[in-house]
Amino acid sequence: MEQLLVPSLPILRGRMLPLLKHCCAFGTHHLLTWGSIFQTSGREQKQIRSWSAQCSANYDRASVPEKDSPLKNLTLHDNSLLDARILYCTSPALGHNKEAHPESNKRVPAIVDALEKLELSPKHRGSQVLEIQNFNPASLDDVARVHSKSYITGLEKAMSKAADEGLILIEGTGPTYATETTFQESLLSAGAGITLVDSVVAASKLGPNPPLGFALVRPPGHHAVPRGPMGFCVFGNIAVAARYAQHQYGLKRVMIIDFDVHHGNGTSDAFYDDPDIFFLSTHQLGSYPGTGKIDEVGQGDGEGTTLNLPLPGGAGDYAMRCAFDEAIAPSAQRFKPDIILVSAGYDAHALDPLAGLQFTTGTFYMLASSIKQLAKELCGGRCIFFLEGGYNLQTLSSSVANTFRAFLDEPSLAAQLDDPAMLYEEPTRKIKEAIAKAKGIHSL
Incomplete structure (x- = not known):
């Protein structure tokens, strides 16, 4: 038996949380625990800030390399974590906001x-x-596995200017802005992804x-290139999580599927020569930022581990069903x-103001359900999942809700949410x- 001392806790919300006991998951830069946590039934919330748990190993069905893994010698003494179907974090970055900007603090x-x-x-x-x-923000070392240190330190220093001026532009082409809270809130959003890597890997060690x-989370991340911000994006949240999964848990082969309407050029750039990260992007042909050509397949050792599938304007549910069956699933x-x-x-989404494809909440349900099954098999x-774009608040929120329904294996709400008259x-x-x-x- 090994005694693990836990000095601080993140909080899990849910009515059954008092039943979550003695399940521990630990990352290098912060500690995750489930047990004696929060009740949110309207009474005053109480948090136990330190406790100890004893853990022993008896389940290792999911094959996770044990090198440097903090998940050794764990057991689940309660079934509540195994009952969980969805774990999520929110980081709304309320201070990172520009009036009338599509990437606003109203999204989350x-x-x-x-x-x-x-x-x-x-x-x-x-x-x-x-x-x-x-949950804790990402450490600077976590972010530096993807972004240059000069960019990270430069952005941190720029916060004093943002405090003086209220709002500054941090990209030459203009769409990426910063306020005095942007640096810390971007670290927190990246930290959400890291926290979920810790959590999902821990759960995979405890059950099938x-x-x-x-x-x-926001600001989004897939346009942020290693040397700077771009296209509303500050830090590459998904790229940081990918490197963390490799570094912390030895999950060498990472597949990133990007179905944002815009090409995830920042993620692509970060891993373009990496044979161990497969980046697959479907996006609207000719849309911002103009990258993601179909013949861009990676370079050097990474040749073949980038797949770009630009779709013509007007592509919708039919296109993505075909893309999944004929490109995404076979690649994975x-x-x-x-x-x-x-x-x-x-x-x-067909009603989003920044694009010209015809996805519906039903399309997003299909993608979530299909990717979930793919992950289960492979x-x-x-x-x-990491939130990227989506700028019509109604269709964004209903589409994420339908994604949750897919995660829960419950019927799609598309018949209630989608208007067929909007499609051509x-x-x-x-x-x-x-x-x-x-x-x-x-x-x-």
């Missing part, structure tokens, strides 16, 4: 409100849906069906990832040609 609260309204929150779902609160994770099955991370952009169910015929010939070309380039 709108999602949280929709989860409550549609009875998908911990309040309504008990131990099925758990929110991790009071770990919960899916969802980092409901061949790559055999140890964990799947998803850049979940909801700006491909990597012990280890899968985490998809350009099927162009869609088939694009998928066929991608399959040919990658020998799928």
Whole structure:
């Protein structure tokens, strides 16, 4: 038996949380525990700030390399964590805001409100849906595995200027702004992803069906390049989590699926020559930032581990069903990832103001359900979604809610949420040609 001393706790919200006892998960830069945590039934919340737990090993069905793993010698003395189907973190970055900007601080609260309204929150779902609160920000070392130290220190120094001026631009082309809270709030959003890696990996060691994770965070991350911000994005949240999963848990082979309407150029740049991270992006042809050509496949040792599938304007549910069946699933099955991370952009919705695709809440349900099944088949169910784009608050929040429904294996709400009258015929010939070309380039 090994005694593990835990000095501080994140918080899990849900009615059944008093039953979560003695389950521990530890990361290098912060400690995660489940046990004697928070009750949120309207009474005054009480937190136990230090405790000790004894853990012993008897379950290792999910194959996670043990090198440098803090998950050794753990057992679950209560079934509550095993009951969880979704673990999520929210980081709304309320101080990082610019009036009338599409990437506003209203985005995450709108999602949280929709989860409550549609009875998908911990309040309504008990131990099925758990929110991790009071998690730590990413460390500078975590972020420096993806971004240059000069960028990180430069952004931190720029906070004093932002405090004086109220708002500054931190990218030459203009769309990425900063306020005096941007640096710390961006670290917190990256920390949410790290926390969920810790949590999902811990759960995968305790049972065969770990919960899916969802980092409901902003600012988004997939445009942020190693040397700086770009396209509303400050730090590459999903890229930081990918490197952390490799470094902390030995999850060498990471697959990143990006279905945002815009190409995730920052994520692509970070791993373009890395054979151990497969980056697959579907995005609207010709959209911002103009990268993600179909013949961009990686370079050097990473040649073949980047797959770009630009879709013609007007592509929608048919296109993504075909893309999943003919490109995403075969790529994952061949790559055999140890964990799947998803850049979940909801700006491909037909009513989103910044794009021209025709996804619906039903499309996002299909993607979530299909990716969940893929993770279950290939990597012990280890899968985490990261919020990227989505700028129509109503369609963003309803689409995330439908994603939660897919995670829970409950029927889609698309019939209630989607209006077929908003759709027009998809350009099927162009869609088939694009998928066929991608399959040919990658020998799928």
